[in-house]
Amino acid sequence: MPVAGPRRLPLLGNLPAFGRDPLAFLERLRDEFGDVVTWSLGPMKIMSLTHPEHIAELLGSNEGHFENLDAGWAFKQLVGNSIMRSQGAGWRRKRSLVQPSVRPSQVRRYATTMVDCAVALADRWQEGTQIDVLREMDQLSQRIVVRNLFGNDVGDRAHALRDAMSVAGREIGAELRGIGLFLPPWVRTPARRRLLNAVATVDTEIGQLIHARQASGEAGDSGEDLLGRLLAARDEEGRPLTAAEVRDEAVTLWAAGHETTATALTWTWYLLSASPHARRKLAAELDRVLDGRRPAYADYEHLTWTQQIVKEALRLYPPAWIIPPRVAREGATLGASRIPAGTTLWCSPWATHRDARWFSNPTAFRPERWDTHAQRSAPPHAWFPFGGGHRACLGARFALVEATLVIATLAQRFHVDIAPGKVVPTVGLQLHPSTTLRATLRARPPARLTEE
Structure with a gap:
């Protein structure tokens, strides 16, 4: 399958250009070379896909044609052999055990927290x-995930876990965009030593929580929090998750439910602050739907404009700027073309979400794009912040409900005014603002019930 792509350097391939600005690099591939582009990160041969049809085909493909890429030494240290890294029968077993914990019926319970x-x-x-928006949202999302995962705030342990997870996320992101991705496991750089120290803290703290829950005998029937449900889960043969498996899934749920949500909420406030029209419509909806009371899970379906705001923020600033890559096996095809075995296939929500073919004026913040009564022009998988196919993020419903209810709760009482100006995203494990977003809190005046 002959495919165009940028010129590559000996040994390094396109690593220098990618490392300088991954987002601009991926947009350049899309704009200059088309929907299917070949390039390389060092020795890794990559094929980038930006067309929704190709993305849907890849994400919906079976394991006989593509397998998940083992995304680096650093990532493995943090999440272990969780559902994110498992393959085949092991993945299917873990998915069957973890999925019931995040079904809509369970999300209803978590919504109160x-x-x-x-x-x-x-x-x-x-x-x-004045507040640091990312810091406030980080602490809030951490409190939510800790209480839903462990049943309480776990005191100082939560702070130790938060700090360790922050270090781990930073070092994983640095590895994904640098030469560290290709270093052998035995090499111990300062960054890797920092990561190992952080993971050791995570192991100790979560291990103690698991042990305490098992010793208390509360792992089974009561299990209202995620940890309890993981400990109580049994597969078709009646086998539970091992302590190591519970640790890996708990860490994965923490990472997915904490930093991802904090980042999404931060970008949402940034976009709302620069859009008086969207903020007026939000205030009017909150007054009309909630009438001064606090929101509840039952309000989620009625907070349609709030949902549209969240979806549009996820389009413009998807926290997961790259979906876990897949590796082609022998005989793999895309459309009618054969893909060489060993090729790594990438899909970037950033590049596809900002494609003018699917979203007019793609860099503009326009929540009305997601009005269910409007004419839809974007095809399926033009928006895929949670991936897709059978390996789509299990916590997508949890994340959307959380972001919507948090925005509704806080926007009822405050405007979050961020100083005007363009903020550039920076790539790590998540898509963070490159500078501290400071905002002034303004008590919200009563909204007019007419939407302009």
């Missing part, structure tokens, strides 16, 4: 105060 934590934050906020 989401709102409780957001209300507690709003109670601490004061008119005229």
